[in-house]
Amino acid sequence: MRPRSLVPIIYIVFLMLPIYWLVAMSFKTTNEILGGFSLFPQDFTLENYRAIFTDPTWYWGYINSIIYVTLNTVISLAAALPAAYAFSRYSFIGDKHLFFWLLTNRMAPAAVFALPFFQLYSSVGLFDTHLAVALAHCLFNIPLAVWILEGFMSSVPKELDETAYVDGYSFPRFFVTIFIPAIKAGVGVAAFFCFMFSWVELLLAKTLTAVEAKPIAATMTRTASSAGYELGLLAAAGVLTIIPGAIVIYFVRNYIAKGFALGRV
Amino acid sequence: MAEIVLERLSHSYFPNPSSTRDYALRNIELKWSDGGAYALLGPSGCGKSTLLNIISGLLNPTEGRVLFDKKDVTHLPPDKRNIAQVFQFPVIYDTMTVYDNLAFPLRNRGVDSQFIDQRVRAIASMLELDSRLSLRAANLAPDDKQKISMGRGLVRDDVNVIMFDEPLTVIDPELKWKLRSKLKELHQNISLTMIYVTHDQTEALTFADEVIVMQDGEIVQVGTPIELFERPLHTFVGHFIGSPGMNILPVEMTGNGVCFHGHPVALEGTATTKTGKFEIGIRPEFVKVCSSGIPAKVHKTADIGRHTVIEAQVGVSSVNVISSGPPPALGAHIHLEFIPEHTRLYADGWIASEGGSG
Amino acid sequence: MRTHNPRGWLFVLPVLVLVAFNALIPLMTVVNYSVQETFGNNQFFWAGLRWFEEILRSERFHAALGRQLLFTATILVIEIPLGVIIALSMPRHGIWVPVCLVLMALPLLIPWNVVGAMWNIFTLPKIGLLGYTLNSVLGIDYNMTQSPTAAWVTVITMDVWHWTSLVVLLAYAGLISIPPAYYQAAKIDGASNWSVFRYIQLPKMNRVLTIAVLLRFMDSFNIYTEPFVLTGGGPGNSTTLLSIDLVKVALGQFDLGPAAAMSLIYFAIALAVSWIFYALMTRDRQ
Numbered sequence: 001m002r003p004r005s006l007v008p009i010i011y012i013v014f015l016m017l018p019i020y021w022l023v024a025m026s027f028k029t030t031n032e033i034l035g036g037f038s039l040f041p042q043d044f045t046l047e048n049y050r051a052i053f054t055d056p057t058w059y060w061g062y063i064n065s066i067i068y069v070t071l072n073t074v075i076s077l078a079a080a081l082p083a084a085y086a087f088s089r090y091s092f093i094g095d096k097h098l099f100f101w102l103l104t105n106r107m108a109p110a111a112v113f114a115l116p117f118f119q120l121y122s123s124v125g126l127f128d129t130h131l132a133v134a135l136a137h138c139l140f141n142i143p144l145a146v147w148i149l150e151g152f153m154s155s156v157p158k159e160l161d162e163t164a165y166v167d168g169y170s171f172p173r174f175f176v177t178i179f180i181p182a183i184k185a186g187v188g189v190a191a192f193f194c195f196m197f198s199w200v201e202l203l204l205a206k207t208l209t210a211v212e213a214k215p216i217a218a219t220m221t222r223t224a225s226s227a228g229y230e231l232g233l234l235a236a237a238g239v240l241t242i243i244p245g246a247i248v249i250y251f252v253r254n255y256i257a258k259g260f261a262l263g264r265v
Numbered sequence: 266m267a268e269i270v271l272e273r274l275s276h277s278y279f280p281n282p283s284s285t286r287d288y289a290l291r292n293i294e295l296k297w298s299d300g301g302a303y304a305l306l307g308p309s310g311c312g313k314s315t316l317l318n319i320i321s322g323l324l325n326p327t328e329g330r331v332l333f334d335k336k337d338v339t340h341l342p343p344d345k346r347n348i349a350q351v352f353q354f355p356v357i358y359d360t361m362t363v364y365d366n367l368a369f370p371l372r373n374r375g376v377d378s379q380f381i382d383q384r385v386r387a388i389a390s391m392l393e394l395d396s397r398l399s400l401r402a403a404n405l406a407p408d409d410k411q412k413i414s415m416g417r418g419l420v421r422d423d424v425n426v427i428m429f430d431e432p433l434t435v436i437d438p439e440l441k442w443k444l445r446s447k448l449k450e451l452h453q454n455i456s457l458t459m460i461y462v463t464h465d466q467t468e469a470l471t472f473a474d475e476v477i478v479m480q481d482g483e484i485v486q487v488g489t490p491i492e493l494f495e496r497p498l499h500t501f502v503g504h505f506i507g508s509p510g511m512n513i514l515p516v517e518m519t520g521n522g523v524c525f526h527g528h529p530v531a532l533e534g535t536a537t538t539k540t541g542k543f544e545i546g547i548r549p550e551f552v553k554v555c556s557s558g559i560p561a562k563v564h565k566t567a568d569i570g571r572h573t574v575i576e577a578q579v580g581v582s583s584v585n586v587i588s589s590g591p592p593p594a595l596g597a598h599i600h601l602e603f604i605p606e607h608t609r610l611y612a613d614g615w616i617a618s619e620g621g622s623g
Numbered sequence: 624m625r626t627h628n629p630r631g632w633l634f635v636l637p638v639l640v641l642v643a644f645n646a647l648i649p650l651m652t653v654v655n656y657s658v659q660e661t662f663g664n665n666q667f668f669w670a671g672l673r674w675f676e677e678i679l680r681s682e683r684f685h686a687a688l689g690r691q692l693l694f695t696a697t698i699l700v701i702e703i704p705l706g707v708i709i710a711l712s713m714p715r716h717g718i719w720v721p722v723c724l725v726l727m728a729l730p731l732l733i734p735w736n737v738v739g740a741m742w743n744i745f746t747l748p749k750i751g752l753l754g755y756t757l758n759s760v761l762g763i764d765y766n767m768t769q770s771p772t773a774a775w776v777t778v779i780t781m782d783v784w785h786w787t788s789l790v791v792l793l794a795y796a797g798l799i800s801i802p803p804a805y806y807q808a809a810k811i812d813g814a815s816n817w818s819v820f821r822y823i824q825l826p827k828m829n830r831v832l833t834i835a836v837l838l839r840f841m842d843s844f845n846i847y848t849e850p851f852v853l854t855g856g857g858p859g860n861s862t863t864l865l866s867i868d869l870v871k872v873a874l875g876q877f878d879l880g881p882a883a884a885m886s887l888i889y890f891a892i893a894l895a896v897s898w899i900f901y902a903l904m905t906r907d908r909q
Contacts (some may be wrong), residue, residue, distance in 0.1 A: 007712035011791075012726050015784065018745040019729065021752040025744055037755040075641070083638040092631030102638070105646050107893045109845040111866035112886035115873050116649030139645040142638055202736045202848050217734040231744060238737040245732025246725075253721045253728075323807050344813040352804040358822045369822075373813035417812060 019242070025235035033231050048236035061216030062240065064130065065199065068213065071134035072198040073191050076141040080190065081180070083142075084149035089158065102143040110203045113139070118207050132208045133215070137198045144197065145190040152186025153179075185255050192252045199245060216241055267334040267425040269297040269320065269458065274329035276315055282327065289315045291482045293329070297475075300456040302449075304473035306463060308505070312482040313462045317428050320460065322346050333425055349418025349427045353434045355410035359403040363394055366402045367416045374421075384420045391451065392416050408440045412447075419451070426458040433468065445471060466506050470494075478502050494548070495607075500614045503546045509574060509585045511546045513611070518543055523610065526580040528559045531605035534619030541612035549574065549585040551607035554593070558602040566592040577601060656883035674884035684885065686860065687868040688892070694864055695843045698782045702839060703832065705783070706790025710798055711824070713791070724795075727788040739852025742781045767854060771861035778850045778862050785849065786839060793835040797828035837900055844893050865889055 025033060026048050027041040052058040086092070087099055117136055118127070126132040160182060164174040180187060206218040220237050274293040282288055290312045297303055305313040318324040320331060322343035331339045338346050349370075358366050367385045389395045392412045397405065402413055411432055418427045429448075433441045449472060452459055461472050469476050470490040478485045478493065478501070486498040497503035503511030516523040516530065523530050523543060530545060554575070561577035561584065575586040577599060584601060593599055610618035657674055678684045714720055730738070748754040748766045757765040767774040801823065809819045847866035850856070856863035856871070863871070869889065873882035 004712045005714065007709055008714075008723055008727075011709050011787075012723065015726065015730055015788070017752065018741050018784065021745045022741045033750055037750055037759070039752075079637040079641055082634040086631035086634035090626060090628035090631035090634075092627065092629050095631060098635065098639075102642060104894055104897075105642055107841045107845070107890075107897050108646065109847070109866050109869070109886075109889060109893065111845070111847050111869045111873075112653065112890055113645075113649050114870065115879070115882070116652040117645075119652060120648055135641070136645060138641045142642055146638060196732050199732065200734045202734060217736045220736060220740065234740060235744060238733075238740055241734050241737050242729070242732070246729060249725050249728045249732060253725050318807075321807075321811065323810070343807070343810045348811065350808065350811050352808060354802065354804060356802075356804050356808040358826075360822060360826045369814070369818075370812040373815070373818065414808070417808075 022235050022238050022242075025231060026239045028232055028235075030230065030232050045232075048232045049240075051233055052236055052240065058216075058219060058237065061214060061219035064209070064213050065205075065215040065217070065241075066244070068130040068133040068137070068205070068215070069195055069198045071130055072137045072141060073194040075134055076138055076145045076194045077187065077191060079138070080142055080145035080149055081187075082175075084146045084153055085175070085179070087146065087150045088153035089161070099146075102146055106140050106143045108139065110140075110201065114203055114207045117204060121208055127208065128210045128212045128214075130213045133205045133213060134198075136204045136208055137201060140201075141194045141197055144193055148190045148193065149183070149186055152183045152189075156182050188252055189255045192248060192255070195248055196245070267458065268299050269295075269426060270332040270335070271295040271316075271320070272330040272332065274316070274319060274326050274331070276312075276319060276324065276326045276328075288327075289482050290319075290326070293484060295477065295484070295487070297458065297460070300458055302452050302459045302461070302472060302474045304461045304463060304469035304476045305479060306466060306469040306476050306505075307479035308464055311479045313464075313479050314430055315482075316479075317350075317430055317460065317462050320426070321348050321350050321428055347421070347423045347425045349421065349424050351411070351414045351418060351427065351429045351432045353431045355407060355414050355435070357402040357405075357410050357413050359401075361402055362399055363389070363402050363405070363413060364398040366413050367394075367398075367420055370417050370421055381420075384422070388416050388419045391419070391454070392447070407435050408437070408444055411436060411444065415448075415451075419455070419457075424457060426460060429459065429461045429463075431463050432461075433463075433465075441468075448472060466508075470506070478505065480505075496609065496616070496620065497546065498616050500544060500546055500611050503548075503609075507548060509549055511548050512552065512584050513544050513546050514579075514582050514584065516543050516545050516610075525559065526582065530603055530608060532608050532610050532618045533606050536610055536612075537617050537619060538612050541617070543617070544611045544614075545603075546609045546611055547603050547607055549587040551604040552584060552586040553602045553604065554586060554588050554590070555600050555602045558600040561599055561601050563593050563595055563597045563599060566595065568592070575599075653883045653886050656879045657887055658880075660880050674880045675888065678881060678885050678888060683868070684888075687863055687865050690861075690863065691844065691865040694779070694782075694846075695840060697779055698786070698843050699836065699839055701779070701783055702787045702790050703836060706787050706835065707794045707828070707832070709787070709791045710794035711820070713795055715799060724792070727791055729788075730785050731788055733785075735848035736852045738781065738785055739849040742777065742784075742849075742853050746777055767858075769858055771858055774854050774858060774862050778853060781849060781853060782843065782846070786842070789838065790832075790835045793831040794828055797831035798824060801827045833901075837897060840900055841893065841897060844896070 024039075024041055027044050027046070028038070029043050029045050029047065032038060032041070032043050087095060113136075121127050121132040121136070126135070156179070160178065161174065164178050169178065202215070202217045205215045209215065209218065216237065220234060220241075271293050274290060275288055276290040277288045279287045285291060293316060305316060307313050315324065319326045322338070322341055322345075325340060329339075330337055333346065343350075358369060361369065364385060367388060368381050371381045371384065385398075386395065389398055392415065394409065394412055394416065397409065402410065405413070414432075415427070418424060433444060436444055445468060448459075448461075459472075461469065463469050470493075473490070475487060475489055476493055477487050480499075480501050486493060486502045488498075493502055493506050497506065497511060500511070500513045504513060514525055516525045518536070518539065519529070523532065523536075523545065525545065532545070559579055561579045563575060564578045564583060565576040567574045567576075572587050572589055573592040575588055575592065577584050577586060579601070586601065608618075609616055658671060659669060660673075713723055733741070743751075745751045746754045746765075746767060748758050754765060757763045764770075765773050767777045805823050805827075806819065809823055814822070845866060846864060847870065850862055850864060851867050851870075854862045856867045860868075866889075869882060869885055872878050872885060
């Protein structure tokens with residue numbers, strides 16, 4: 001083994017340690033956790049996981065999160081695809097400014113918008129719905145999706161469009177049956193990043209929900225604060241939030257590296 | 266500068282090659298003398314780039330040796346071999362100026378800066394880059410970038426050989442011609458050994474003193490451009506070189522000669538073998554349209570400037586003819602005559618007639 | 624290249640509507656609050672630019688901004704070079720590539736509060752793996768609920784843990800897009816490893832590193848959830864970054880006017896610095 005490969009190995013070990021600790025904690029009983037330090041669970045238990053899967057306020061948290069993340073991914077892509085096409089193919093008055101303005105929204109601190117969002121979504125009657133969170137996350141996901149997709153689309157030669165028109169395709173048919181398949185890697189990457197940022201965001205999701213659409217992450221903070229030291233339960237819930245992400249990464253592993261590389265700066 | 270000898274070179278990209286199919290190169294034996302201009306010609310995937318990378322030291326051959334001036338360099342890294350290579354796509358250091366790009370190989374070798382300056386300016390003027398020395402290399406056109414790639418090889422005075430791996434691929438057609446003649450001129454001025462890899466016969470034939478034709482990892486023929494054109498040793502060479510390529514026509518062996526669709530054909534000399542699959546090869550340039558001879562029907566004609574290419578049908582075979590007269594009408598019945606001194610016999614693809622006077 | 628076509632506006636309309644709904648209306652609300660004063664019960668009074676003046680002069684804001692800038696600068700200085708080094712030493716092909724990528728991307732997909740909670744559990748002095756190791760095995764006095772230094776180091780380490788992979792992925796994407804001919808030419812030119820890095824790899828990574836710096840700048844400037852869950856901004860105010868301070872003002876004290884003015888100042892700084900980065904790093908592109 002070359003010494004150079006030590007660098008990624010050490011880095012990955014560093015990444016895995018806190019995750020290992022979370023997993024180890026999730027299999028410990030509260031007594032063992034509070035009793036002192038142990039590297040491996042001595043009194044191996046699935047009780048924490050059982051508690052989550054039998055309590056609707058817990059498992060509905062997961063379902064809620066998955067619903068709004070999926071909704072957000074669909075909305076973001078549906079809106080971003082035509083927009084990215086316009087930015088990559090057409091020039092129109094104000095296009096450059098519009099593109100930069102979109103990107104500035106990526107810079108907006110979520111904390112700045114938390115309160116106005118609460119008022120806005122309450123006033124249109126969307127408070128505590130999945131749609132509210134899905135729409136709110138569009139604020140930072142749409143600019144990102146447009147940015148990534150525009151990069152992929154610009155690498156597709158314009159001749160593809162022209163050939164399709166010569167062959168008598170209408171625009172919508174060309175877009176859906178030819179163009180989108182041609183950039184499917186880009187769509188995958190954009191979907192991945194939309195999923196990712198919607199899945200990991202908590203501040204807005206928590207602000208916009210109360211009971212019906214409460215995300216899993218918010219359920220966890222409640223546990224952490226109110227029920228005191230239920231660390232095992234908290235750890236188990238944390239482990240379960242890592243799993244969907246891990247599955248998604250596995251599917252896009254060959255594309256993640258390319259994702260941003262093709263974006264336009 | 267050096268003489269280059271390749272001894273029984275074979276290379277496989279697989280760790281444990283078993284059949285001959287696994288080899289990208291098989292049994293290459295070559296000897297190149299100092300200061301020559303050579304071309305490696307063959308279709309994509311014939312192994313010519315592999316061979317080039319073995320000579321430059323970017324690849325270690327599975328078997329065989331590479332000798333520079335009788336010194337074994339087979340396992341030396343590229344920077345110890347004193348070679349230069351120009352790649353298909355111009356490789357330039359984007360952040361440096363043209364001057365720094367040209368000086369880079371010398372600076373890496375710790376050469377005195379006064380000498381560097383002198384060399385860089387000399388090479389730049391040879392390549393007509395002297396007015397652009399202070400520009401950033403990234404902003405130049407592809408042909409100028411490719412000149413910089415060449416220049417980085419030329420500045421070094423210790424270079425044994427410069428190798429070109431399809432260097433004109435990304436150059437505009439009208440500039441290709443200019444750059445090619447620049448190369449030829451450079452070779453005449455500094456008489457460095459140059460090896461030029463290409464799949465374009467025009468590039469190979471105009472550049473090289475000697476052309477090595479390769480197919481499927483093997484050398485098919487080594488010869489001057491004239492030799493390759495006049496007397497291909499293999500039907501592949503005949504077909505690959507020339508535009509259109511040599512007519513390769515199936516014939517039958519009879520008692521005292523060969524017959525093409527029942528018509529006896531005179532060869533350049535006697536056959537050297539009596540067995541195998543026989544074909545004759547004749548260049549379209551050496552087929553004549555006559556009032557008598559082998560009857561044929563005109564299938565297609567194409568005007569290529571001063572000449573006409575006639576595609577004529579004889580039985581199931583089609584024969585290309587380059588004629589200088591007015592093109593015959595489509596479907597017309599004509600007669601063809603093969604000039605005997607230029608009619609070669611091939612058995613199983615390899616030449617099988619004794620070279621006569623031709 | 625691109626044809627002039629007013630139809631472009633039609634195509635960007637859905638994006639425009641969605642983002643405008645999310646960005647402009649709340650921004651208007653914020654602007655509206657920022658120039659008013661409220662004593663609760665929905666009564667508002669015109670306050671002009673008073674809040675802006677007050678915040679720009681307030682010690683507390685300066686302190687939070689200072690901590691924020693220090694935090695962002697520290698993580699950029701650590702994460703960018705570290706990410707590049709890791710990307711450089713990663714394998715370019717073979718079965719280990721997907722393994723590395725998947726494991727490295729994992730922290731990016733963990734909900735931010737879980738990241739905070741995970742590090743909290745990890746660093747508990749008596750029962751956390753790191754806390755226990757430092758205190759009981761190595762004998763270093765480590766307790767981030769008491770020591771501001773320990774809290775800072777932990778917040779920075781957590782951010783390095785959380786986000787360095789993004790830089791690695793981007794730098795790696797830049798590296799694998801370099802054609803092999805560049806490395807071959809450099810070998811033939813006798814370039815040292817350092818020259819290869821300086822004149823080939825770094826220039827070719829320039830674009831993705833611009834993206835990395837921009838993204839890391841924006842996201843670290845907006846960071847809220849992870850440090851809030853980990854330290855709650857403490858001990859004292861030692862890890863109270865801008866967003867945490869903002870939420871404290873807005874929700875904790877319900878001072879909407881100052882909070883809104885602070886939001887706008889904050890947003891303006893984020894925009895300005897991003898723009899400077901963007902302009903600097905793309906300056907010699909053309």
